[in-house]
Amino acid sequence: MDLLPLIIIFVLSLFIGYEVITKVPPTLHTPLMSGSNAISGIVIVGAIIIASNSNGIISTILSVFAVILATINVVGGFMVTDRMLAMFKKSKNKE
Numbered sequence: 001m002d003l004l005p006l007i008i009i010f011v012l013s014l015f016i017g018y019e020v021i022t023k024v025p026p027t028l029h030t031p032l033m034s035g036s037n038a039i040s041g042i043v044i045v046g047a048i049i050i051a052s053n054s055n056g057i058i059s060t061i062l063s064v065f066a067v068i069l070a071t072i073n074v075v076g077g078f079m080v081t082d083r084m085l086a087m088f089k090k091s092k093n094k095e
Contacts, residue, residue: 037077
C-alpha cells in the first residue's frame, strides 16, 4: 500500500481531532474522558490478545508496550475524572 495516502489521512485526522476537541464545552469534559477511558480499555484487551498470539520478539515487545501505554492512559484518565468530579462535591466540613 502506498504510504502517501496514509500520511494524508493521518494529518487530516489530526486537524479534525484538534477542531473537535477545542469545540467541546467544559461541562462535557468528564463524560468525554469516561468515553476515552472505555476506548483505552478496549485497546488494552486488543493488545493483550495480540501479545498472546505474537510469533516474533518484536511483535511481543510492541504489544507489551501497547498494554503498558494504554494502562497508563486508563489510570491517568480515571485520576483526572475523579479529580474533576471531586470539584463538584460539597465539602463535609462546611456547616
